[in-house]
Amino acid sequence: MSARRRDSASTAAARAERRAELLATAAEVFASRGYAVTTVREVAEAAGMLGGSLYYHFDSKESMVDEILSAFLTEMWAAYDRVLASGLGSRETFQALVAESFRMIDRHRPAVMIYQNESRYLSTSPRFSYLLDSQERFRQMWLELLDRGVLDGTFRVGLDTGVIYRFLRDTVWVAAGWYRSGGRLTADEIARQYLTMILDGILST
Amino acid sequence: MSARRRDSASTAAARAERRAELLATAAEVFASRGYAVTTVREVAEAAGMLGGSLYYHFDSKESMVDEILSAFLTEMWAAYDRVLASGLGSRETFQALVAESFRMIDRHRPAVMIYQNESRYLSTSPRFSYLLDSQERFRQMWLELLDRGVLDGTFRVGLDTGVIYRFLRDTVWVAAGWYRSGGRLTADEIARQYLTMILDGILST
Amino acid sequence: MSARRRDSASTAAARAERRAELLATAAEVFASRGYAVTTVREVAEAAGMLGGSLYYHFDSKESMVDEILSAFLTEMWAAYDRVLASGLGSRETFQALVAESFRMIDRHRPAVMIYQNESRYLSTSPRFSYLLDSQERFRQMWLELLDRGVLDGTFRVGLDTGVIYRFLRDTVWVAAGWYRSGGRLTADEIARQYLTMILDGILST
Amino acid sequence: MSARRRDSASTAAARAERRAELLATAAEVFASRGYAVTTVREVAEAAGMLGGSLYYHFDSKESMVDEILSAFLTEMWAAYDRVLASGLGSRETFQALVAESFRMIDRHRPAVMIYQNESRYLSTSPRFSYLLDSQERFRQMWLELLDRGVLDGTFRVGLDTGVIYRFLRDTVWVAAGWYRSGGRLTADEIARQYLTMILDGILST
DNA sequence: AATGAATGAGCATTCATTCAT
DNA sequence: CATGAATGAATGCTCATTCAT
Structure with a gap:
């Protein structure tokens, strides 16, 4: 496994982990406030970022x-x-x-x-x-x-x-x-x- | 009871009845779709009127x-x-x-x-x-x-x-x-x- | 001048008087609250009637x-x-x-x-x-x-x-x-x- | 002053300047048309943006x-x-x-x-x-x-x-x-x- | 003359989403 | 990766106006 491949592998893994973290945060907020009335901003804030930034990770x-x-x-x-x-x-x-x-x-x-x-x-x-x-x-x-x-x-x-x-x-x-x-x-x-x-x-x- | 009083009584009663009807309709829509995601327009449509008209009856x-x-x-x-x-x-x-x-x-x-x-x-x-x-x-x-x-x-x-x-x-x-x-x-x-x-x-x- | 004509004359006079009264009321409300932010309902209420009723008198x-x-x-x-x-x-x-x-x-x-x-x-x-x-x-x-x-x-x-x-x-x-x-x-x-x-x-x- | 601090300073300053610009525009429109009858869309249009966008800057x-x-x-x-x-x-x-x-x-x-x-x-x-x-x-x-x-x-x-x-x-x-x-x-x-x-x-x- | 119920256009505001940086 | 600014559709609500009674 080349360094490059290991990098990209660890990057992919890191990305997956970040997604998982963000999803856990989102789930918590959706669960406690209700999905429909929760704003993307609220989810993002709970994850320590701004609303638009979530769209880098999710569609x-x-x-x-x-x-x-x-x-x-x-x-x-x-x-x-x-x-x-x-x-x-x-x-x-x-x-x-x-x-x-x-x-x-x-x-x-x-x-x-x-x-x-x-x-x-x-x-x-x-x-x-x-x-x-x-x-x-x-x-x-x-x-x-x-x-x-x-x-x-x-x-x-x-x-x-x-x-x-x-x-x-x-x-x-x-x-x-x-x-x-x-x-x-x-x-x-x-x-x-x-x-x-x-x-x-x-x-x- | 004078005609006037009977009139006003029946008017007030009619009004109360209309309110009750509208509330029943609203309750049905709120219940089936969820309060927060139900729009006033949807309630009104279910009641056969336009959105703004509901505000004649409710605050x-x-x-x-x-x-x-x-x-x-x-x-x-x-x-x-x-x-x-x-x-x-x-x-x-x-x-x-x-x-x-x-x-x-x-x-x-x-x-x-x-x-x-x-x-x-x-x-x-x-x-x-x-x-x-x-x-x-x-x-x-x-x-x-x-x-x-x-x-x-x-x-x-x-x-x-x-x-x-x-x-x-x-x-x-x-x-x-x-x-x-x-x-x-x-x-x-x-x-x-x-x-x-x-x-x-x-x-x- | 026939009775009929006198009636219609007095009716027309009464109508003109009513208009003048209503206009005086409207002017007062428009003046004190501002024309744009005064609602027709407010004028009507000040005149002791309901919003729609003013439209009998004015366009x-x-x-x-x-x-x-x-x-x-x-x-x-x-x-x-x-x-x-x-x-x-x-x-x-x-x-x-x-x-x-x-x-x-x-x-x-x-x-x-x-x-x-x-x-x-x-x-x-x-x-x-x-x-x-x-x-x-x-x-x-x-x-x-x-x-x-x-x-x-x-x-x-x-x-x-x-x-x-x-x-x-x-x-x-x-x-x-x-x-x-x-x-x-x-x-x-x-x-x-x-x-x-x-x-x-x-x-x- | 570190680059980071200078960045954040200039960002905050840019933001304040933008607010000031928008307020100047809003003031002009409010002054010329009247506050109550001026719509938020009009203010926004005068500022070259859409109505909703003003709410990014103002409550x-x-x-x-x-x-x-x-x-x-x-x-x-x-x-x-x-x-x-x-x-x-x-x-x-x-x-x-x-x-x-x-x-x-x-x-x-x-x-x-x-x-x-x-x-x-x-x-x-x-x-x-x-x-x-x-x-x-x-x-x-x-x-x-x-x-x-x-x-x-x-x-x-x-x-x-x-x-x-x-x-x-x-x-x-x-x-x-x-x-x-x-x-x-x-x-x-x-x-x-x-x-x-x-x-x-x-x-x- | 006046009422009461309804209309429908318009408004302030919110929010998911986009995108240049 | 993340920001910050903007979009635009949709929402709750207001109000001048209409009209059958």
Whole structure:
């Protein structure tokens, strides 16, 4: 590897790292203030630069969220797919998916918040049709799991799985709104509380 | 009542009715597209008029959401207070509050969605400080109920009521995002499914 | 004269009277707030009616000022012409013109203020070209008088009549800004003070 | 001084200069058309840019007049204060104040016109309360001078100083409406004409 | 005569985006 | 890489004006 190539390699790596830093900053701002009402200037200021300078790194404000969300969804589905491929029973799969979800919140809180809060708005653009695809896949995953669990006797008969799915879908992610990494509870502890509530109910037995 | 008085009464009533109609339209648009990104022109178009015409009826875009949200919150707290004042046990109170919430969703779906989705953004303005007040009251209501229920043996010991409250808070309202009045399920049926899930868990016993 | 004709006559008179009332009100509002920034609604409210109702009486906001100003200018020039036609000497003419001016302020304060403050703005429209004509005539009247007075030994030699005229032009009318009919000083007393200042100077002799 | 510091200094200076240019342009437009009826687009066009671009330099249309007027008033009072502090007699003070005023007109004609024409309108906003303060100070300055001059025998006994002050106040500034720097007469010559008129009167003696 | 509701053009202002330096 | 100045489309809002009642 020539010096020149090493230079260009390290430059490319440095550039990728800078992009990642900027995206992390942007994600934080988008998450805390809302994508639509956040100005490019605000993102830039949080990154210590002026508004126009961001355009050296990114095509547009839209391409920033795009990158944030697609990176997140890629990682999320990789995690879910690992769980689904591991051949666990309904209950264990349920627990593993919920645990994975809270780990995603732990590691990608801003992205999760953006996904949760801005999907509806962003989906109106064809560029973000993958958000709808992801939601549909998410729906099928949970519905199949719930149906399987009812059939194999894991889950209560008589559940309206369509309704339950909807509650699960939203509930899993809303924790991103209040969870703080390094706070009183770890992601796994929160997952445990959540699983107890959903699986066993909150009534004393 | 003289003709003059009847006239002025019917005029005032007609005016109030028109306002209510327009607010209902505005609420629907705000709810489906998001308050911040909805333009006044869009609201007006949905109401069959031009942008400027709305200002004959309302002071500002802000005053529209204000009216929508405060009317909703007033009614919501009236319903909650009725439940709280009726001296039910923890479990019955829990059930009644959840049922009331789903009835609110049934009758004020757009307002609930706006409350759920836009509170964070709106709260940055002092005009909407009552949203924070309401949230705080909501928090205390549920925490007290959960704590009471744990003490009197209704709810499972070992619950982190802080965590459970947060899930409840969000979960109750997200249904506004998908519930359709007149759909397959009534509000009461959805409440029942939800209560089963939360109180008894979804595991078969 | 038939009853019908008398009716229509009295109706026409009543209408003219109403117009005059409304114009007086409009003049007052235009004068105190400024024509451009006064809304039709404000004028209407001052007249005890709603914005749209004024359009039963007048074609437009513009036609209101038009009527106010042309009525005023007509009367003003009638007064000036009477003075000019009476064959007085330079000094007496000067005094009489100034006295007439202050009487105009006394009787048509709002119109004078509008004339003074809004001429520049209104003159940009061809409809108000008569304002420029009036100003030009005013200029010639004073310049001729000053020149005549210098020639006949009444006024000081060495005066730059162009400059003096400009001061006179503005000074005569600005009193409209603070004069209050029925206040401490009558219009004639103010005219006397003004004439002393201009004719004899304020230095003690 | 390092290159870096010189750069930043020249940048800041360039920026200040640009602001000053734009303010001068804005002042001219506000003065000639009237502040309220001048649109931001007109100011921008006069500066060779588009409406929105002005907001890179200024917060609002209001902040532009604010800056124009407060800069003018600061300089005006500095000049007046120099005169007042120099211990001249009544007559010389009078002459010096008038001369200073015409020099202000010479150097800040647009600002003087805005001050003269728009004060009433702007004063309705608390932001411009300093305009009223300045007017009040102006009033006291002249009244004290007139009173002093009457007492020490400089000015004619029997003058209604309240009335004379009002004429002076307006008269001094209206020249801004027609004075053209570089025209036939210098500011000092106009001041001389004005002083002759006011002090000695226009009658031949 | 007057009302009340609506129109539509125009305004101040914001903001994503561009680009010469 | 980043700046700073500018663009231009879009937004909330105002207001003279119209018109059916």
